[in-house]
Amino acid sequence: MLRVLLVEDQAIVRQGLKVILEQDNGISVIHEAENGQEALDILEKQVIDFVMMDVRMPVMNGIEATRKIKGRWPDVKILILTTFNDDEYAVQALQEGANGFLLKTSESGKLIEAVYSCMKGGLTIHEEVAAKVMPRLLQRSKNSSRMDVEFTERELAITKLVGEGMTNKEIAEKLYLSIGTVKNHITQILQKTGLRDRTQLAIYAVKHDISDV
Structure with a gap:
């Protein structure tokens, strides 16, 4: 409940x-x-x-x-x-x-x-x-600093999907991963970027215009 x-x-x-x-x-x-x-x-x-x-x-x-x-x-x-x-x-x-x-x-x-x-x-x-x-967020990204975080291809793909508002389950199904694996990747991504949660990560993805690889 x-x-x-x-x-x-x-x-x-x-x-x-x-x-x-x-x-x-x-x-x-x-x-x-x-x-x-x-x-x-x-x-x-x-x-x-x-x-x-x-x-x-x-x-x-x-x-x-x-x-x-x-x-x-x-x-x-x-x-x-x-x-x-x-x-x-x-x-x-x-x-x-x-x-x-x-x-x-x-x-x-x-x-x-x-x-x-x-x-x-x-x-x-x-x-x-x-x-x-x-x-507006995309416009702000044009004036923001270059993204200097080094992502793996998998991390970029997951970050993009988080930016599209997908849940862990939806991301797992799309990328043929387990939900646990997706959670682990998101945890690593948050640590790399210094972001607090996946909502901030979604905004980050949009602001940096992250696209699939």
Whole structure:
């Protein structure tokens, strides 16, 4: 059972999200918070697997909360859910370690699908947002320094697929590897690049325009 924390300052929205998520028997919303600070307080006391969080909230917004949560509990998955189709929010959230970014206009099935995708290591970005975010990240790469990390051909292939949002299982199937082998490669890649998690690796892949070999 996935233990979910909902972080949203509007009670009626929280109630609606809880109803949607708990339609799935594998998901349980065990706590709710009105802002990022409350979320941190809950995480201090409770074991949480997944955080679904708004961006604009009083006291502490979702971007700052994402940074602090990932800094202290890196294994907790975070999905940003907002009404604002703002690519800057998306870029900031992903850079801070968020595992996905969806708009509240998403269908209920998409929300549940996103939860499981994030838990499996996927990167979920709303189509409307991705259309603006990816070109921005690619543009930034043109001004960034040359990629100076030496990857093996296998590591490059895996990094590319992580950048495409694939899960470990999907990567394993595509490259005819075991899931354990893929995990080991990703661990080595993260060590080489000094990145924190696969979300940062996905952004790294896009920014450096890594293509298959």
